[in-house]
Amino acid sequence: MGGLRLLAVALTCCWWPQGSQGKTLRGSFSSTAAQDAQGQRIGHFEFHGDHALLCVRINNIAVAVGKEAKLYLFQAQEWLKLQQSSPGYSCSEKLSKAQLTMTMNQTEHNLTVSQIPSPQTWHVFYADKYTCQDDKENSQVEDIPFEMVLLNPDAEGNPFDHFSAGESGLHEFFFLLVLVYFVIACIYAQSLWQAIKKGGPMHMILKVLTTALLLQAGSALANYIHFSSYSKDGIGVPFMGSLAEFLDIASQIQMLYLLLSLCMGWTIVRMKKSQSRPLQWDSTPASTGIAVVIVMTQSVLLLWEQFEDTSHHSYHSHHNLAGILLIILRICLALSLGCGLYQIITVERSTLKREFYFTFAKGCILWFLCHPVLACISVIFSDYQRDKVITIGVILCQSVSMVILYRLFLSHSLYWEVSSLSSVTLPLTISSGHKSRPHF
Secondary structure, three states: OHHHHHHHHHHHHHHOOOOOOOOEEEEEEOHHHHHHHOOEEEEEEEEEEOOEEEEEEEOOHHHHHHHOOEEEEEEHHHHHHHHHOHHHOOHHHHHHOOOEEEEOOOOEEEEEEOOEEEEEEEEEEEEOOOOOOOOOOOOOOOOEEEEEEEEEEOOOOOEEEOOOOOOOOHHHHHHHHHHHHHHHHHHHHHHHHHHHHOOOOOHHHHHHHHHHHHHHHHHHHHHHHHHHHHHHHOOOOHHHHHHHHHHHHHHHHHHHHHHHHHHHHHHHHHHHOOOOOOOOOOOOHHHHHHHHHHHHHHHHHHHHHHHHOOOOOOOOOOOOHHHHHHHHHHHHHHHHHHHHHHHHHHHOOOHHHHHHHHHHHHHHHHHHHHHHHHHHHHHHOOHHHHHHHHHHHHHHHHHHHHHHHHHHHHOOOOHHHHHHOOOOOOOOOOOHHHOOOOOO
């Protein structure tokens, strides 16, 4: 199983997609590309407020004037309507429907997008006099290098904010998250390290759970570094954005490995013996085979989803097939583990044991179901709020899930009493040679 996780990590490193370019865009206006697509798509941005700004800088003014170069801005809803009724409009008619137009005849152009009642996504397209012509020979002219900066008003109303409406607040959230991780590490790192060093039956569980937590903290730190740089130049550090997603995927795989190793081992052993070994770390061929299939399936779906949506957020709204399959997989895992634990809870007579299994079930179900539930809940929010709701909500829920599991497996009050009530071997059971003192 360890080789499986290493393979998944290696595949992720080799095939990881590049992060998005950000909201400071650099490239070239191409007459050929504009003619092929009836307008060259440059990018999109969620403007808000009354003083949003689009700034374009070009050097080759003579070529731009000769080609009658222009930028066209469409509101997302209006552009969608044009796309749906594309046979009814010609190329020139489509361009005439643009809400804002900018003629590029200077080195620097500033276009203020004002009077926006609510945050809206705007699409930016380039077109010139060759765009709506059928003669492609005339369009083979020099491209125009450009730099485009898209800005929203900050708290004081000045157009200095590189974050779109859908990204606003994430920088502050990741700062607070990193701060919380740092404070918790200062308080609990030493005692947790001592618990892991002592070994015992709980060594592997604590080791995998701590690894997942460190990967999640590393993802938060990488996101914070990316957004900190992004807030200054609108580009950020794309590598750090991709690294954050990689670390998050690795954390998801670690947690899935942990929960499956515990629950599948318990389930399969329970099928064979009347006196089960609940939540015992198990590595039988059957349990390992099931864990391998499920972990590989989730790894493939996570990578597939990242290639479908190359934005630098770790969590997505699941508009593609890979995302939908991930939701289905997580729901199935939650139902399967929940039903298995429910069966043993209903037949268990000990109140303490029922409480232990119930708490463990809450941690598992919260981890698996938070993403699907939040993806469904986000539908009631506006488009620009959905990604933020999913991102912040999933991180907080999964952090709570980790806290629940840590308290459960490190608790002297509950787990120790449960494990000492019977001879059933639990992960934190007093060994026969050390019955006078606990492992932790």
